[in-house]
Amino acid sequence: MVFSTVMDLQSIDTNAFAPVLTVLGYAAIAAGFASFGVLPLIGRRQGSSVLLGLANSLAAGLMLGAAYALMVVDPDGLPPVSAIAAMLGIMYVLFTHWAIGTTELDLNRLDETDPTYGYKVLLINTLHGAAEGVAIGVAMIVSIPFGTFVVVAIAVHNIPEGTVLSAILASLGARIRDAAALAIAANIGQVLLAVATFAIVSAAPEVLPWAAGFAIGALIYLVMAELLPEGYREVGHTSVALVAIVAMGMVVVLTGLSL
Numbered sequence: 540m541v542f543s544t545v546m547d548l549q550s551i552d553t554n555a556f557a558p559v560l561t562v563l564g565y566a567a568i569a570a571g572f573a574s575f576g577v578l579p580l581i582g583r584r585q586g587s588s589v590l591l592g593l594a595n596s597l598a599a600g601l602m603l604g605a606a607y608a609l610m611v612v613d614p615d616g617l618p619p620v621s622a623i624a625a626m627l628g629i630m631y632v633l634f635t636h637w638a639i640g641t642t643e644l645d646l647n648r649l650d651e652t653d654p655t656y657g658y659k660v661l662l663i664n665t666l667h668g669a670a671e672g673v674a675i676g677v678a679m680i681v682s683i684p685f686g687t688f689v690v691v692a693i694a695v696h697n698i699p700e701g702t703v704l705s706a707i708l709a710s711l712g713a714r715i716r717d718a719a720a721l722a723i724a725a726n727i728g729q730v731l732l733a734v735a736t737f738a739i740v741s742a743a744p745e746v747l748p749w750a751a752g753f754a755i756g757a758l759i760y761l762v763m764a765e766l767l768p769e770g771y772r773e774v775g776h777t778s779v780a781l782v783a784i785v786a787m788g789m790v791v792v793l794t795g796l797s798l
């Protein structure tokens with residue numbers, strides 16, 4: 540009797556926590572990928588603006604691909620509620636920029652002397668990563684293979700973002716090692732939101748279209764308002780378009796294979 544109770548408890552624990560731990564582990568690995576972003580900076584005194592422009596374009600393409608994957612995942616299409624949720628996702632990004640006073644902040648400056656610039660860029664990256672965390676949580680609910688695929692897309696996207704962030708932090712005097720650690724730290728919100736979204740939608744599946752719509756709206760807005768404009772500022776229009784489209788195309792093709 541006692542034995543079987545212990546067995547029951549064990550099976551309950553495993554069923555309840557194993558998927559959450561999987562999401563936690565995958566999201567943490569994706570966050571860790573941001574640290575690889577410092578690799579192009581090693582041995583240089585400063586990142587080049589061309590590198591930042593291309594990194595932003597690559598991040599933009601991968602993010603558009605991830606948004607596309609979330610849109611097509613349901614063969615019945617997205618319910619109308621997702622459109623409202625997408626607007627909430629856009630408003631989330633707008634509101635956070637407004638609240639911390641960074642609406643028109645140039646996120647690529649390598650010659651900035653304002654001592655608050657580094658904090659603002661870190662904060663922006665953290666809030667931006669939180670929206671991606673919702674995308675990871677939603678994708679993991681859909682299925683583990685699809686979730687794994689979206690995690691990989693966002694993990695790869697975190698690398699060029701890590702390059703941009705750590706180049707800015709290095710230009711403000713941070714050591715490369717510290718810049719790498721801060722690039723990971725900026726994605727802690729991504730990990731937390733991935734786990735929270737997964738747990739909430741597991742408990743209340745009716746929230747799924749809301750969470751999916753929110754993530755799609757926030758991701759596309761971030762691409763339009765942050766990643767692409769930063770890319771266009773640093774490198775030619777053709778380079779930005781080609782890098783972003785090829786990256787997006789690869790995610791789109793792989794989405795078909797993962798579903």
Ligand SMILES: [Zn+2]
Nearest residue numbers: 667668671700
């Ligand atoms: Zn991102």
